[in-house]
Amino acid sequence: MNPLLPRVYLARHGETAWSASGQHTGMTDLLLTERGQRSAAQLVGRLAGVRFDLVLTSPLLRARRTCELAGFGDRAELEPRLAEWNYGQYEGLTTPEIHRQCPGWELFRDGCPGGESIVQVAGRAEGVIQRLRAAGGNVLVFSSGHILRVLTARWLGLDAACGRLLFLSTASLSILGYDHNLSEPNVHLWNDARPANA
16 A cells, blocks of 8 residues: 555445435435434544545535534535435335345346436446546545445446445445555555544
C-alpha cells in the first residue's frame, strides 16, 4: 500500500427503520432513527484529520443526513448516480417476502421488476468511479449499501455481481485505494462500524 496514492472513503448511511427491519429501501426517502443519528455522528471522530479533495453524497435523505452529522454537509456535492438501487416492485419488501413471490430470487443476478437490473446499477457505479479517479486526491462518499457494494466490485475490476459477496453495516466506513500504483486498485478497509473511541 502506497500512502501517497489517493484513497476513496465509503460511508454507508446510518440506520433507518427499514434497514433495521431488513426492508429493501431504494428510492423511499426515510429519516435516520435515533440510533442511526448517533452512529452517523460517530463518523466525525473516525474521519478527523483526513484531507478530502472531494466529498460526494447520494441525493437521498438518509445519506445526506449522515453526511451532515459526520461534519461534511457544507462541502458535499450531490451525485445522483450514488442513489441506492431502484427496487421497483420490491421496494419496502424483505428478502423472505420477495422469495414467497419469486423463489430463488437473487438481487445481484436478477435485479428488480419495475426497477433496475445489475447492468444498470453497474453503469451508474462505473460513472461514479470515473469521477473518483479523476479527482486526483482523497474522496469521501456517502451512500447506501447495495450501490456501494457494486461500486466496490467494479473498482476492483470484478463483475458487478460480486458485490453480493460484500456485506456493509449501517454507518460503516470502508476505504478503497491502490497497492503500488494506480493500476493496482484494492481495498484498504472494509465495513468498519466501530465507534470512534473503540
